[in-house]
Structure formats: C-alpha cells, structure tokens
Amino acid sequence: MTGLVLRRLALIPLVLLVASAVVFCLPRLLGGNVTRSVIRARSLASAPDPAAEARLAAELGLDRPLRDQYLAWLSGAVRGDLGRSFTTRAAVGPEVVEAAGVSATLAVLGLAVALAVAVPTGVLAADRPGGVGDRAVDRVGAMALAVPEFVVGPVLVLLVAVWAGWLPAIGWGSPAQAVLPVVTLAFFPAALAARLVRAETRVALAHPSTTTAVAKGLSRRRVLAVHVLPRSLTAVLAEAGPFLAGTLGGAVVVEVVFGIPGLGSLLADAIGSRDLPTVQAGLVVVIAVALVLTLATEVAGRALNPRLR
C-alpha cells in the first residue's frame, strides 16, 4: 500500500508537467489573437491599431519563441512565481491561492451538507422500502439529477432572495451568504449519494453478518450504525473521484451565479478575457487538486474495504 501511494505520488509531478505544457502551449498555438482580446478586456477598444498590438505582445513576451516562453514560465513556476495577469498585471500566484481557498471551503461545505443529508436518507430508505425516505430518494432524487446548477442557483435566488427576501442573493464572507450557494452545490451530489448508499445498504441488509447482528439481539439502530453503515459507504467513496470532480464542475457555476471570488469564477473570467497566465495557473492548480484527491479517495477506499487491499 505504501509502495502504491509513493509510486502514484511520484507520478503526479510528471502528469502536471505534461498538463502544464498543454495548457501553456496550446492556447498560444491555436487560440487566435490573444493580444487583441487582452486589449479589448483592458480598454473596451474593439479594433486596436497594429502598433499598440505589437507593443503589447512585446510587453507580455508573446513575441518570443514558444519554447522560450514556456521555459521562462516553468522556471518561474517551480520557484513559486506564476507570472503576472495579462489584464490587471497583478501577481497571479497569490490571487489563485486565495481563490482556491474560497473554492475549497465552498466545495467541502457542499459535500458535507450533501453527505449529511444523503447518508442517513439512503440508509433509512433501504431500511424501510416504500417509506417516506425511499420515495423521497426516488422522486426528489430523480428531479435533482435532471436539474443543473445553473438552473437551481438562479431559481433559488429568485425564490429565497428576491421574493422571500430571507437571504442575500450574492456575495461571500458571512454565513448567511453561504447558505444558498452551498445548498445549490449540494443538490446533485446529495441525490447521487443517496441512491448509491441506498443500493448498497440493501445489499448490506441482506448480508448474513446483518442477520447475525440482529440475532445477537442488538437494537435496530445499532445494527444499522455499526454493522450496515460501513458497508454502505464503499460505493460513495469509490465514486468520490468523479463525485468531487462533479462538485468542482458544479462549483464553477455556483461561484459565477452567487458572485463568489473562487477559482471557478476566476478561471471563467480569465478564459473570457484570454488572460493566459491566470488561466494556466488556475488550471494547473485544479488539475493538481484533482490528482491528489483521486489518490486520496483510492487510499480511503482501500482502508475502508479490506477486500480491495
């Protein structure tokens, strides 16, 4: 197990190197006119004159050979300097780190809420077939799976913030501002997890070990919590990679909807204005996080399920 973890850890920098080369070089090769987009983002001028474009290209280093540009960026990156934004000229590194912190908070809260709702619901739904929980997983779950974040978010804003006026519609920082984004983000993972947990709990309930626990005279609650629950979480954990990735994708939309200064909205803005340094830094961070998380979920899955070892 340690060997596997070390091998996979060693692979991460390699994958990151390839990924960084791709996200650095491809936009410069295929991305059309970067300087024009940057000028447009800075000054709203729709047709800048060629001299200004050439000056900007020189200023941003876009006139140098691609290989030199990449090596310069890479040597900076390994020393922790991710360059300066094309549009604002601010240092990209601190900006990305700060945004990533916000996104991480949002994603962790979203996942925590999703699991807090989904795990008990899934277990109880399997324990009482046809009961309230079971039907809720079927009906609400099906709806939650069909409705994307970019619909849930604006509709929640409309209902809760605009009409009822209970919570602020946008912003980030106070607990009240966190409620709507976290609920929006939790919607899809909660529905997915509830289904996975329910399916696995059904299997676990039929397992001989459950019969033994019941025959020992344990209370129903104890049987469910101690004997059934651990067996019901392997699928959720095994799916945790795509799950977290999905949360990541959902988080981009949620951040844009609620005006949250996270990595997702930073990336969406930077891509829109062709601010390549910010895009590169943001994507490399996202990919690194995804790689580490995938490894972590695999380790957790093995720790929880002895048969995988």
Add this chain to the structure above:
Amino acid sequence: MRWLIAAALLVIAVIEWPVEATDFANRLDPPSGTHLLGTDQLGRDVLARVLGGVRWTVGLGAGAVAVSVVVGVVVGLATGWLDGTRARVVATLVQSVVDLVVALPALLVGLVTAAVLGPGLVPAVTAIVLMGWAPFARLAHRLTVSVRGEDWVLAARSLGAGPVWILRVHVLPAIAGPVREALTARFVGAMLTLAGLSFLGLGVQPPTPEWGAMLAEGRTYAFVAPWLVAAPAAAVVLVSALAGRGRVR
C-alpha cells in the same frame, strides 16, 4: 411518445422565430396577451426566444451526441473486434484512453477547451464531442466482445464474410439496443454541458437565444423581470425531464 416529442422539437427548431425582433416601447414587460412570456431588456419576445433556442440548445446537444455516438461506436466495434497480440495492445491502449476521458468532469474539459480555443460555439461543441465519444466507445467495446463468439458471427465468418461486413450486418444490429438506451441520457448530459458553458459565457454567445446564455443575461434583471430567468430555466428542465431520467456527468 419519444418520437413525437423529437418530431415536435425538430419542427420548432426548423421554424424561423422572430428572436431578434424588438418592441422597444414594451421593454421588460411582464407576461401578457401580446407577449405570452413577457419581453426582455431590449423588448424582445421571450417566448419567441425560448422557442428559437430549441435550435441551439437542443439542436447542438443532439448534434454533438450524434457525432459522439458514431465515433464512439466505430472505435468500440474496432477495439472489440480486433484479434492478435499487436491489435490487442492497440485496443487496450485505446480503452485506457477511454477510461481516462470517462473519468474527467465535462465542465472542466469545457473550461480547458475554451482556454485553448477561446470562448465560443465551436470550442464548446468540440469539448462535448471530445468527452462524448468515450462512453459510447466503452459500451460498444463491451457489447462487441460479448457477441464476438456467438454462433451466428462464426457462421458469417465461415461463409467468408469480411470483418467490415460482419460488424455492419451482424454485430451492429445486435448491439444497437443498449447504445440507443444510452443515447438519451448522454443527450441530456451534452445539452446541459453546452447550456452550462454558455451560461458561464464560454459557449454560445448572446444575442443568440441559447437557453444557458439567456439565463445568464436574464439574471441581471432577476429583480425586475423574473420571467427572464424562469422561462429558459423551465425550458431546460422540461426538455431534460422529457428526454430521460437524470443525467450522467
């Protein structure tokens, strides 16, 4: 029923709706007799724009899935059929690429594509196809492997039929059922990814009446004109609910 819905959507998509027609005197008008779903900030009829959006949101989603299914099934048939050591190595390689692509979140790929090619319709559709072929390739591969040894395939072989003929005439019809089943779920996924990218401003750009882009535009006016949010949101939910249950991300 499904065909009826598809036919209705096709008719709506083909019709030229007056999506750009502005009624400047009646901007941000609530739903009324003249404008059933109200008007937007430029006085454009929201109903016309929602109907006009079928061509973009539903049409592009369906188009992207159509390309994905053709590419995916061809790849899956080929890797499932290939025999011999060297061919097996190629097939295994292709299938590990498939596994990798299936594991990537669609919106992240959309972000990367938009980062590489710049925001727009073409990059967004490219991203969906880049993602979309893999699940079909995986499915077709598994199904092909499972029917490859059947007696009727061996019979066709012993009659001297070539691989392309066998795959087209004997294998493809046998695997078509499950592929067709997967089609609607994947269509919903493709449509939602496209609308999501457009919502983020990275896909189809305004003033094109794509539902995700309309939602993003309408959000600015949510306080004074909630129908600008409600109408495209309802359209997206309606179509994904009609097309199939749930999405696969």
